[in-house]
Amino acid sequence: MINSKKVIELLKKNKTNFFTGVPDSILRELSSILQKKNKKNHIIAANEGAAVSIGIGNYLATKKIPAIYMQNSGLSNALNPLISIAHQKVYSIPLILIIGWRGSPKIKDEPQHEVKGEITEKILNLLNIKYTILRSESDLAKFDKQIKLAKKNKSIIACLIEQGTLEKIKKKTYRKKDNQLDKEVFLKNLLKNFQPKTRVISSTGYTSREIIYLRNKYQFKNSKDFYMVGGMGHTSSVALGYSLSKKNETICIDGDGSLLMHLGSIKTAGTFANKNFKYILLNNNCHDSVGGQTTHANNIDFKKLSKSLGFEKFYQIKNEKNMQKIIKNFLSKKSLNFLEVKINNSKIKQLPRPSNLVKIKNKFID
Numbered sequence: 001m002i003n004s005k006k007v008i009e010l011l012k013k014n015k016t017n018f019f020t021g022v023p024d025s026i027l028r029e030l031s032s033i034l035q036k037k038n039k040k041n042h043i044i045a046a047n048e049g050a051a052v053s054i055g056i057g058n059y060l061a062t063k064k065i066p067a068i069y070m071q072n073s074g075l076s077n078a079l080n081p082l083i084s085i086a087h088q089k090v091y092s093i094p095l096i097l098i099i100g101w102r103g104s105p106k107i108k109d110e111p112q113h114e115v116k117g118e119i120t121e122k123i124l125n126l127l128n129i130k131y132t133i134l135r136s137e138s139d140l141a142k143f144d145k146q147i148k149l150a151k152k153n154k155s156i157i158a159c160l161i162e163q164g165t166l167e168k169i170k171k172k173t174y175r176k177k178d179n180q181l182d183k184e185v186f187l188k189n190l191l192k193n194f195q196p197k198t199r200v201i202s203s204t205g206y207t208s209r210e211i212i213y214l215r216n217k218y219q220f221k222n223s224k225d226f227y228m229v230g231g232m233g234h235t236s237s238v239a240l241g242y243s244l245s246k247k248n249e250t251i252c253i254d255g256d257g258s259l260l261m262h263l264g265s266i267k268t269a270g271t272f273a274n275k276n277f278k279y280i281l282l283n284n285n286c287h288d289s290v291g292g293q294t295t296h297a298n299n300i301d302f303k304k305l306s307k308s309l310g311f312e313k314f315y316q317i318k319n320e321k322n323m324q325k326i327i328k329n330f331l332s333k334k335s336l337n338f339l340e341v342k343i344n345n346s347k348i349k350q351l352p353r354p355s356n357l358v359k360i361k362n363k364f365i366d
């Protein structure tokens, strides 16, 4: 195991004092230290391509090598600026990538992570990125050598960190409560209002798993779901694509982290969606499922934003007062509707995970 502070110390010794990235559950200890200590030098980016680009900008300004952290699923988001800007054969900009390695061959994980986990090293090799697998503190010496080489050669290097490698920090630094409405209460009331033909497309994070939990708990068999187990940020696009070719009410249930990851997509929905597309944002102002790092989404005026993006009606739920009425109006009004629900973090312990994804897809399509 490795103490996250040791990783940060190593980076600082190499004059790296700028950190940016997208949170990941494997790296939550690392981001919790960064969040506490490095307010000015730590930027939580909307997506991994943006994180790499912020790092590139930082290098141009400081000539120091920045550190960019991400989950390996986000490595694909990062590929464009890594290849087309930072690569040694393009601008040759040195970067340190810290990658949470979900689905590493040694550790059993969910299908979407196993697919990416298996090819993560191959992707790095294709890009000619040297990397160290950090399993214990003794691996830090090898990583140190690679950092020094990256600085000299102006190249990109990476480290891969598997589930359970970083020592747990006892104190939870995030998890402050921004909102009061219980997520379970809202979702339960929403689910029971669906018609048999309703189709739900729900985002990465806890939401899909909470829906599965509530369907089991209350035996809600009405309507069908498609769970975005990966493809973070693409929930509204999948829902848009579906709703354009089907008459069914299509309910997109998104998270604030997911919405912000590819914010442009909601403009596409606002422009092209039909009235059967209904968008729900569960805004808890954080990346709850990977450690509760803030998204700063609480400051966004979604009424103004959604209207200017092409949505006809905006609804907001903050507490249980009038919740039922607002849900019913939102679902029944024949217009392009956007609902923001200001909710609390998930309280359900041990959420289930979707299993047999192909069966879920076939049931959805039927």
Ligand SMILES: Cc1ncc(C[n+]2csc(CCOP(=O)(O)OP(=O)(O)O)c2C)c(N)n1
Pocket (backbone or CB within 6 Å): 022, 023, 024, 025, 071, 073, 074, 075, 077, 203, 204, 205, 206, 207, 230, 231, 232, 254, 255, 256, 257, 258, 259, 284, 286, 287, 288, 289, 290, 295
């Ligand atoms: C491309 C990509 N980057 C990062 C992650 C790791 N990740 C999984 S869920 C999540 C947070 C999602 O935040 P939000 O949409 O607000 O949902 P919540 O966690 O609050 O339920 C992150 C960053 C991922 N799955 N995919």
